[in-house]
Amino acid sequence: MKTRRFHFSQMLVLLFTLVISACGGDALLTFETTGGDQLRPLAIITFEADLEKGTYIARDHTGKRADLQVDGDGRATFLMSRALPRATTRWTVRLDQDATSRVEAATRGDAVLIRTDGRDVVAYRTAKERVPREDIPEVYNRDGYLHPVWSPSGRVITDDYPPDHIHHHGIWAAWTNTIFQGRTPDFWNMGRASGRVEVVALDSMWSGVAHAGLNARHRYVDMIEEEVTALNEAWHLKVYRTPTDLNILDLSLTQIVATGDTLILPEYRYGGVGVRGHRDWVGEEGTEFFTSEGLTRENGHATRAHWCHIGGIVDGERVGIAVLSHPDNHESPQPMRIHPTEPFFNFAPTQAGQFEITSEEQTTWKYRFVTYDGAYDQDLLDALWEDYANPLTVHIVR
Template sequence: MKPRPSIAFAAAIAVTILPSAGMQLEIDAGSLARDHSIVTFDPGDAMVGADVMKTADGGILPLFKTHSGKAGFIAPPMAAGTKLLLTPEGNPGMPERVVDLRRDGKRQDFVFKGKVIAGYQDEARTKPRPDLDPRFLRGGYLHPLFTPSGKAVTDDYAMNHLHHHGIWMAWTKAIVDGRETDFWNMGQGKGRVDFSRYEETRNHRDQASIISHQKYTDLTSGSPVDVLDEKWTVSVYRPAASYNVIDLEAEQVTLDGKTLELPIYHYGGLGIRGREEWNGKDKAAFSPRKIWPTARRPMASPPAGSA
């Protein structure tokens, strides 16, 4: 059976800093087989000047730095129950970047060897259809997302759900200062979510990342009121052979003096919109809590999906 191309999100792996004359790291696969795991750790002074992690057999793992100041690398495949000992070294001859950021109109693309892995739509794009109600236009979401073979696995402004956008966030049932609003169904004109600003963009050899901010605006009081600041940290890593790896962290903070309540509702918060042709039986999942959700459908060979 051929592997299924897909988009995956990074999983955790145990890291131990070992006491020695020089710094060494031990990573433990634990009970799971590991493939292309993203490893991050607090570097400390011993990592100053280090560009790579070197394995006992001479393998080289390029280092990158996260927005929070941690060091990181992509681990090689590891069988369950195995450990790997690594030593930091300088290697100034390493190429500067493999994963890069490239501007495409109103979108920031993550690019690997000239191919787009994912796009972050910051400003609202031009209307995809002339009859689209302008209230649906927004930015601040991930689209498109591609498999390594170049198949897009997300949709934008879907014909049957105009408020769906690749990977996006919004709240459906919300109360602002006692008023009921809706940031999810933007066509109702009660609330909306828009790109606000970039805090930072950066790229290293094996990783590129952005920090963006989106603003949630309530429209039920007669004049727009910004209620919530949403901070996204999006990191895209050097792809594996059959899947891309994207890490999304989101943090939401109410703005000074604003009160936001989120009553229980059967969906909302985070949405992932798949390709248009994936509509059909068992086409949606709302309420169940899942550790690892996945969406995949047959397409032109090879099959593709997201997880």
């Protein structure tokens, strides 16, 4: 009888432990998420957490696991699949003792390569390499941009130094029509030798279970007379560990004038963050454009949209990239430059009229890029934009 009582007592203790664990009794943190008005196939959730920097495991009430990453500033991030409309999910968080980075950022020559689960996603060019062809003047040499950008299957989506526009570089940023100290430097069309954008420093990079990324600084140099830095720009790039059929990266640019002056940006048809698609997509029929408003290359230029798909054929298969513009951006939803014959796209706020960047207040631009294989899915892109624009909120239980 004593043996039976002993075993019965053990079972009671074990049952009590399991119940407490299921209720989050030994959890470091318990929180709840609530879905939006529509189904979200994928939700990227970030919130303030009273946790040390590190890697954790979050589990919902069914035991489903999500890898949770906490940065040094206490920002926690995890990805949730199939966030049901208006459904509340309770999560418990525990330390992951055996974590290994699933998204990695590492230096590869004159670039930072970011990979997720062994798949190349994007490379950031940290330094000027030798120009790739002898016919390219040295004035076009540049750094501080993203190329290659890969689809999930490993096909390259972007182009660099294309023959028809040597100053196009994967995903890059520059202003075209500007006024600074009475001069008119053009930081976009580098062949004019009136302005350039260059890397100042790669400040940091990181790897993790939910995301990897980097922080870098650029400067816009007015070259018309004596060289002077007109604009300072900070890049914050983050790449998420997503399902194998999608790659998602966020790019945030913060700009401020380097002197006590103002950088005036008169109305113009392009400028800001540009995307140059694969070289095989050149020509009227080579590139497919489709906007969140249902418009195409034929009627989408100079209209406004939340997102735009750019796609074509690479190595015999269809691939695409969608550019999602955050609603906090100036002139949101922003007007677009959709080129009639080239695989070039640009959310162009200067189409809406002149505006200014000053030395007293930072100006921030935020974009999310989604790459995929196959045809674009309008419903999926709508849902991904909604999640970018209105991320799910988190309620801390304890």
